Amino acid sequence: MARHVIVGGGTAGWNAITTLRELDQGDSEIVLVADETPYSRMVLPYYLARDIAESHVYIASPPKLAALNVDARLGARAERIDASANKLVLKGGDEVEYDNLLIATGSSPVKAPVPGADGENVHSFWTFPQARAVASGVGEGARVAMIGAGFIAFTILNALVNQGVKLTVVELESRILPRMIDDTGAGIVQDWLNERGVEVRTSTQVTSIEDKGDAKLLKFQEGPDLEVDLVIMATGIKPNIDWVAGSGLETNQGILVDEHCRTNVENIYAAGDIAEGPDAVTGEKVVHAIEPTAMQHGRVAAANMAGQEVAYKGSLLMNIVDVLDMEIASFGAWDDPDAEVFEAVRAERPAYRKLLFHGGRLTGAIILGKTREIWTTNDVGMLKGLVYTGVDISEWKEHLRENPFDVKRAFLASGAAGGLLPETVLGRPSISAHEIAISS
Amino acid sequence: MKILKIIPEKCTGCMRCELACSYEQTGTFQPSKAVIRVSAFEGHTSYAPYTCPQCDEAWCLTACPVEAIGISPAGAKDVADDICVGCKLCTIACPYGTMFYDIDTHKAFKCDLCGGNPACASVCPTDAIVFEEADKTDWVGPFAAERAKSPAGPLAGVL
Secondary structure, eight states, X not given: OOEEEEEOOSHHHHHHHHHHHHHHTTOSEEEEEESSOOOOGGGHHHHHTTSSOHHHHOSSOHHHHHHTTEEEEETOOEEEEEGGGTEEEETTSOEEEOSEEEEOOOEEXXXXXXXXXXXXXXXXXXXXXXXXXXXXXXXXXXXXXXXXXXXXXXXXXXXXXXXXXXXXXXXXXXXXXXXTSOHHHHHHHHHXXXXXXXXXXXXXXXXXXXXXXXXXXXXXXXXXOEXXXXXXXXXXXXXXXXGGTTSOOOBSSSEEOOTTSBOSSTTEEEOGGGEEEEBTTTXXXXXXXXXXXXXXXXXXXXXXXXXXXXXXXXXXXXXXXXXXXXXXXXXXXXXXXXXXXXXXXXXXXXXXXXXEEETTEEEEEEEEEEHHHHHHHOXXXXXXXXXXXXXXXXXXXXXXXXXXXXXXXXXXXXXHHHHHTTOOTTSSOOOOGGGOOOOO | OEXXXXXXXGOOOOOHHHHHHHHHHHSSOOGGGOSEEEEEETTTTEEEEEEXXXXXXXXXXHXXXXXXXXXXXXXXEEEOTTTOOOOOHHHHHOTTSOOEEETTTTEEXXXXXXXXXXXXXXXXXXXXXXXXXXXOOOSSHHHHHHHHTSXXXXXXXXX
């Protein structure tokens, strides 16, 4: 019986487990090595908002893992890989032999190198314990500084503001959401936030975080000091890759994988935030540290571990976030300087749309507008479909140049849906994790 | 399985499907809350209803980080409201544009085939929407492409 060892119980690891069991109904050994009880990082903002209970955050609970016949080593930490002996060495010295190894150890937050960043009431928002720490420190009237204005910061902005937090967002770069939207979009969002009582300071570098009684005092390279009760550092993440050094695995930003999510070592796979695999639009290898990529990597790696030949088309960069009833989404190569760009701003709504083309192919898009208007037109998924399929919409370019807000008929006429319908990532219809049956 | 088969050549643009859908799904007559939508072509002389094809990949289901989307006895991908947190990942994962978000309930919603008796098909007066055994196919694409190529163009007379 094959033994699959999975390191990391996040989205990639959990999807690999369910896919393996979907394929083999229990006819393999699965060992999960995870230093935390698996949970869904994606829903932590809703926990912070007090919309959901702690129990809602745990996806792969120990009973669920047991039901899938997984040997779950929770609290264990992988220390190194002995690839020549097909062995994983755990902290403390235990060894786990494998036939196939999946590395899905995700990424960790990086705090900006500022004096005081490790002090009390200065938190990252990435893990469940960090989310708990932030949740216990915020409430009506709390003054919070958010250092970093990227996607992670914005996923928790609603939860903070809706609880009556007085929020100041500080960004080193010249615009907010620098890796999700462009200057035009960021300007609209920044105005939107200012009108709703959120202070935004861009091009601003924090130089120190000091204690002032029970409060924190932030000092900047330029501009007035800021006194707050709590600081959230959302200053980026990096793949948890250090522990694989010396294993012989090829790495760059992440662990390099091919379209099977396989590394340069035949029986070692990598998935999710730690994997650097093909991009669906460019074909180049990239780290896409986003939930949908972790999910798909996990499924593709597992199918190949189970002996199927499944090639992945590549991951598509995509993000969506709602900021105080403004919806912001981007897809694909939205920041490509070589693309032909059609864009339009409706300042009075406000709304913004940007479409990026190479020839007749849509290669990237930005969508921004009031939540209720975005979900009335519902273009979000259609733009994803056009970017993902790369279908030729040359005939619609002139129309879209004039009105980039009207994509639906172009989508319908493109035949994208017909091209997509026969396509499945694993070569068969997907099922829900709830439907997986294990034969004992 | 039975699916919603759409024959756009028979559609008159009466929008009864949208009204029936929104009423069945949300209890209000609001086309903006329907999960079947009619698009107009050729200066509002041709119409095509469009909804979730219940695709085999189930992009929405696999994307959901809390496993709120399952497959109903009718074969529809269906959102469990008590589990959905409203993160909208399904809306960017679905490449068909048929995953919706309800701004009042803060939940994702989609065509669930009305539990096996779809309101849109029941009310369609011309049988442009029928619920029957058929292959999953792009019912609207060829029609829309043909209209786009007409001399008047797809948008003549349309704002």
